[in-house]
Amino acid sequence: MDSMVAANSSFDESVSKNNSSDSSSSAAKSTTRSIHYDKVDLETFATETDKYIGKNVETSGEVAYIQKNPDNTDIYYVVILPKDDHASSGYSYGTVTEINVDTFDETNINEGDNITVKGGALTSTIKLNGKTLKSDIVVDSVSVN
Structure with missing residues (x-):
């Protein structure tokens, strides 16, 4: 035993x-493999969205509008636009970004801020104020410039 x-x-x-x-x-x-983001200017992304669908992109713009997602309170919709010297409003093509509430609060994003976002590109997935938007980015990271 x-x-x-x-x-x-x-x-x-x-x-x-x-x-x-x-x-x-x-x-x-x-x-650990880092994620590669294709750097693209915002106007190109907004006008040629189909080229970037399913890809990771990095782009920058000025925050024009912020709205909490009415169906998911953990997400903010942040509309970003590029400055355009040729448009009468001073802005042209933009896109909406989906930013997690924790990231949004930590980054302290306000209308008028210039931000850079990195995330996945989608199309026709968001309805904002009754309109289906052509492009959007699900944000992995964001910084205020």
Whole structure:
């Protein structure tokens, strides 16, 4: 009986050692890949949206409008527009961004701010004030410039 207990004890130690070496070797093999974002100016993104659908994009613009998503209070819709010296309003083509409420609050975004967003490009998925929008970006990160 004592030999059986000793054998089990030595088996337990062996399993423990193998498990700890497995976890360290799998941790060493684990790598983190960074996401690549295609840098695109906002007007190009807004007018050629179909080229960017399903891709990760980075773009910048001035915040023109902010609205909390009425169907999901964890999301803010932030409309961004590029400055345009040739348009009578001073603005032209823009897009809407979907920003998580925590990210929005941490970044302190206000109308009139210039922001840079990185995220996934979509089309015709958002209805804002009764209109289906051609382009939008689900934001991974945002910074106020």
